[in-house]
Structures are given as C-alpha cells and as structure tokens.
Amino acid sequence: MEAQYVTKSYGKTVALDDVSFSIPCGERYALLGPNGAGKSTTLRLLVGLLKPDTGTIKIDGHEPFSPEAKSTLGYLPEDATPYRTLSVRENLEYIAALRGVKNVADATNRFLDELSLREYERAKVGKLSRGNMQKLSIALALVHDPKIVLLDEPLNYLDIPTQERVFKMLKSLDS
Incomplete structure (x- = not known):
C-alpha cells in the first residue's frame, strides 16, 4: 500500500497536505492522531471512497477504485452501519x-x-446494541479473508473482553 504526495481538502479545510507513506505487505501499522488529524480521510482515500486532490494511491499495485484493489481490502468505517433490515x-x-x-x-x-x-443470528440489525452492531461490522470487514484490513475505530462500543477477543482475532489473521 502506497500513498505519494497526497493532498485532500474539504472546501478551504485541508485534511491531508502532501502526505506520503508506504506499508510493506505483511506489516501492521496504526494510524494515530487527535480528532480532525485526517485519519478517517486517509482510510477513505485508501479504500477508494474519496479521490485525492493531488497525489497517487496504490493498493497492491492498483488504483483504489479498481476491482483488483477492492477485492483485496477489508474495511471497517467509523460508525459502520450494516443493513439494518436484515438479520x-x-x-x-x-x-x-x-x-x-x-x-x-x-x-x-x-x-x-x-x-x-x-x-x-436471527435478530434484525436495527434491534442490536451498538456493541453487537460493531462486532457484526468487524465480521463483515473480515468475512472474505482480505489481504489488507483497514479498521477505523474498531474498538468503539466494545467491552474489554470483546476488545481482547478482537485483538486476538486480528493477530491471528497473519498466521
């Protein structure tokens, strides 16, 4: 995964300014920063939900919008909402x-x-607690065994034992 000289603005507000990084295959990284630092924007750019104003992004050698890139990604957006009328x-x-x-x-x-x-399993998503909805959202990001996993605030709404279970599950992804 690679970003080169990426800039993204929302009107006059610059969310990312000339950002470059490269993450080698098989590595784990955390993107940390205060609210408004551009973490969620970066993830949205990486998964192809946004286009950069300038610069380039490659996922496994492909443009983020390409079917090849999409097939390798598992993405959990902040405050993900699964299909509420489905179980x-x-x-x-x-x-x-x-x-x-x-x-x-x-x-x-x-x-x-x-x-x-x-x-x-038979409950409609709209009836779930936020914690159970978050667990389902994590499962939806991982169900296809993606090569690259991008998680935005994955531990929101989860109790400590569930956070530990999620960490263990994420750690086992590369085994």
Missing part, C-alpha cells in the same frame, strides 16, 4: 456471497461463533 446471519451471508467467499455457511458460522453473535 445478523443475513448480513454475513450477503456480504460473504457478494465478496465471492466459496463456503458462505462456514464463513458465516465462524464469525457468529468467534464474535459471540450466535444468539443474535
């Missing part, structure tokens, strides 16, 4: 199928169990 299971099955997962049932069951969502 937890339906959300997982839908996104897994959309992302080309070969065994949708296995992937769905794995995340229902790993993130303690089994008891809510």
Whole structure:
C-alpha cells in the first residue's frame, strides 16, 4: 500500500497536505492522531471512497477504485452501519456471497461463533446494541479473508473482553 504526495481538502479545510507513506505487505501499522488529524480521510482515500486532490494511491499495485484493489481490502468505517433490515446471519451471508467467499455457511458460522453473535443470528440489525452492531461490522470487514484490513475505530462500543477477543482475532489473521 502506497500513498505519494497526497493532498485532500474539504472546501478551504485541508485534511491531508502532501502526505506520503508506504506499508510493506505483511506489516501492521496504526494510524494515530487527535480528532480532525485526517485519519478517517486517509482510510477513505485508501479504500477508494474519496479521490485525492493531488497525489497517487496504490493498493497492491492498483488504483483504489479498481476491482483488483477492492477485492483485496477489508474495511471497517467509523460508525459502520450494516443493513439494518436484515438479520445478523443475513448480513454475513450477503456480504460473504457478494465478496465471492466459496463456503458462505462456514464463513458465516465462524464469525457468529468467534464474535459471540450466535444468539443474535436471527435478530434484525436495527434491534442490536451498538456493541453487537460493531462486532457484526468487524465480521463483515473480515468475512472474505482480505489481504489488507483497514479498521477505523474498531474498538468503539466494545467491552474489554470483546476488545481482547478482537485483538486476538486480528493477530491471528497473519498466521
């Protein structure tokens, strides 16, 4: 993943100014900074939700908007909202199928169990607590076993035991 001389403004407000970085394959990085520093903007640029005003971004050698880049990414936006009228299971099955997962049932069951969502699998997302909605959002970002994972505030709304479980799950991604 690489960004070269990236600038992004919202009107007269400059969110990113001439930012460059490169993250080698297999590495883990955290993007830290105060509110308004441009962390979420950076992630939105990397996943192709925004276009930079200047500069270039490459994901695994491809433009962020390309199907090749999209297929390698798992993205959790801050305050993600899964499909509220679908159940937890339906959300997982839908996104897994959309992302080309070969065994949708296995992937769905794995995340229902790993993130303690089994008891809510038939519940509509709109009825979930924010913590359970966040767990589902994490599962949706990971269900297709992406090569690159970008998470914006992944621990929001999660209790300490769930945060530890999520850390353990993320650590196991590269094993």
